[in-house]
Amino acid sequence: MDFVISIDSQAALPLHRQVYIEIRQAILTGRLTPGEKLPSTRVLAQLLGVSRTTVTQSYEMLLSEGYLETSVGSGTFVCRQLPDELLNTAPIQAKLPANPHPISLSSYGERLIQGKFLHIPETDVEISFSYGRPAFDEFPIKLWRKLLSRHCQSSKSVLDYTYNSQGYQVLREAIAAYLSRSRAVKCNSEQIIIVGGSQQGIDLITRILINPGDCIAVEEPGYLSARRAFLSQGANLFPVGVDQSGLIINHLAAGIIPNIKLVYVTPSHQFPTGATLSLTRRLELLAWAKKSGVMIIEDDYDSEYRYGERPIPALQGLDQGNSVIYVGTFSKVLFPALRLGYLVLPPDLVPIFARGKWLADRQCSLLEQYALTDFITEGHLERHIRRMRSLYDGRRQTLVQSLSEHFGDTIKILGENAGMHLMVKFNTKLSDDEIVQRAALAGVNIGAASPQYLKDSPGSEFIFGYAELSHQKIQEGVRRLAQVILID
Numbered sequence: 067m068d069f070v071i072s073i074d075s076q077a078a079l080p081l082h083r084q085v086y087i088e089i090r091q092a093i094l095t096g097r098l099t100p101g102e103k104l105p106s107t108r109v110l111a112q113l114l115g116v117s118r119t120t121v122t123q124s125y126e127m128l129l130s131e132g133y134l135e136t137s138v139g140s141g142t143f144v145c146r147q148l149p150d151e152l153l154n155t156a157p158i159q160a161k162l163p164a165n166p167h168p169i170s171l172s173s174y175g176e177r178l179i180q181g182k183f184l185h186i187p188e189t190d191v192e193i194s195f196s197y198g199r200p201a202f203d204e205f206p207i208k209l210w211r212k213l214l215s216r217h218c219q220s221s222k223s224v225l226d227y228t229y230n231s232q233g234y235q236v237l238r239e240a241i242a243a244y245l246s247r248s249r250a251v252k253c254n255s256e257q258i259i260i261v262g263g264s265q266q267g268i269d270l271i272t273r274i275l276i277n278p279g280d281c282i283a284v285e286e287p288g289y290l291s292a293r294r295a296f297l298s299q300g301a302n303l304f305p306v307g308v309d310q311s312g313l314i315i316n317h318l319a320a321g322i323i324p325n326i327k328l329v330y331v332t333p334s335h336q337f338p339t340g341a342t343l344s345l346t347r348r349l350e351l352l353a354w355a356k357k358s359g360v361m362i363i364e365d366d367y368d369s370e371y372r373y374g375e376r377p378i379p380a381l382q383g384l385d386q387g388n389s390v391i392y393v394g395t396f397s398k399v400l401f402p403a404l405r406l407g408y409l410v411l412p413p414d415l416v417p418i419f420a421r422g423k424w425l426a427d428r429q430c431s432l433l434e435q436y437a438l439t440d441f442i443t444e445g446h447l448e449r450h451i452r453r454m455r456s457l458y459d460g461r462r463q464t465l466v467q468s469l470s471e472h473f474g475d476t477i478k479i480l481g482e483n484a485g486m487h488l489m490v491k492f493n494t495k496l497s498d499d500e501i502v503q504r505a506a507l508a509g510v511n512i513g514a515a516s517p518q519y520l521k522d523s524p525g526s527e528f529i530f531g532y533a534e535l536s537h538q539k540i541q542e543g544v545r546r547l548a549q550v551i552l553i554d
């Protein structure tokens with residue numbers, strides 16, 4: 067049994083007293099929980115390098131004070147009936163004395179703690195319009211299990227390092243073929259590197275291409291997690307507005323952003339407004355990037371889902387100047403816990419990214435890469451996407467209808483023709499916080515778009531994810547929202 071407590075044989079305080087204090091503190095801070103078994107006096111004495119009598123004395127004090135209890139023949143335990151007020155299971159750090167030698171952080175570490183780090187815990191509500199989640203119930207889990215067990219052998223080919231941090235070659239070929247078919251991306255498997263979701267891809271791009279002080283243009287509003295990665299590297303961010311045709315290229319090309327190094331865009335389904343970058347603007351953006359030597363990060367996170375509109379080829383496929391890094395993910399089409407995504411890189415950048423990936427985490431899990439390869443090559447991926455597209459289309463229509471029914475022309479719906487969420491602008495005097503709170507009281511979770519703005523948000527904009535919700539829940543959720551929002 068591992069049991070870490072620290073004692074100091076040079077200290078004036080007797081050893082049995084030190085052991086007593088450490089164990090008592092561990093119980094009070096929740097590190098040792100009621101009912102938990104302690105090591106025997108012999109084992110703990112050995113672990114701490116003290117005599118057994120020392121430990122026995124400490125245990126006896128704790129037993130007499132009711133912190134510990136014994137059970138004949140089975141050992142010593144933390145007392146199950148500790149008075150609640152004695153226990154403080156809040157974060158352990160809260161109870162620890164201030165560290166006299168605070169750990170000094172790197173400038174990267176310092177930047178990580180700056181600003182508000184938005185992590186919205188899932189609240190326990192009946193109906194959640196939280197965005198970014200696919201329909202988990204619809205994922206063919208039995209098939210996935212079959213594919214995993216097909217490859218789950220105790221052989222070197224599944225268990226070992228591969229020394230190829232770019233990812234499994236056959237998977238990269240399958241992805242290249244899929245991207246060419248579905249997104250008109252022009253690449254071969256050598257340009258692809260498999261990463262732990264888009265987020266690792268964006269993090270690698272940032273670390274490899276950005277120095278502190280470099281300028282990056284981002285969409286306003288735009289994807290917060292990408293912005294966070296850029297800021298962690300010390301980049302200066304410049305927000306560029308979006309309208310119904312996506313990023314406003316004129317604002318970008320006006321030359322007001324000094325020494326711009328990268329532009330981050332979500333052209334298929336702008337996050338969060340849902341606008342699609344028009345073909346004209348795509349060509350303008352590429353021409354400008356080529357002329358000014360700027361790299362474009364194209365984040366195509368949910369491009370598979372378009373409803374009734376023809377898809378526009380990816381920027382990467384239209385590019386003539388090796389100016390685009392294409393970022394893709396399986397988080398939306400399969401499931402986010404898979405943590406598999408990919409970068410399509412200009413050929414010159416591949417070796418350096420492979421090194422970056424090797425240093426970051428060696429390689430993605432082989433078992434999942436093998437299963438995913440079969441999933442794609444046996445046609446399951448595209449079949450699943452077709453099925454989900456039709457399912458999400460139905461849910462999307464239900465959401466648009468319910469919103470229109472209950473809110474009429476007091477709201478504006480944006481970006482409903484693609485993806486897995488849409489954005490709603492309410493015409494209301496209520497603050498965003500009030501809306502979120504009222505919704506929560508009615509058992510509904512909705513997220514404001516304001517954190518996705520770098521500068522001031524206009525307010526009253528909310529992101530509605532619908533992929534995971536049944537028709538009935540969508541209708542009920544909107545009805546409850548109308549009840550709490552429209553009363554003033």
Ligand SMILES: Cc1ncc(COP(=O)(O)O)c(C=O)c1O
Binds near residue numbers: 197262332394397402
């Ligand atoms: C704009 C955007 N890019 C990428 C992702 C996916 O991230 P990941 O592949 O790291 O799960 C999301 C998820 O919500 C997103 O909104």
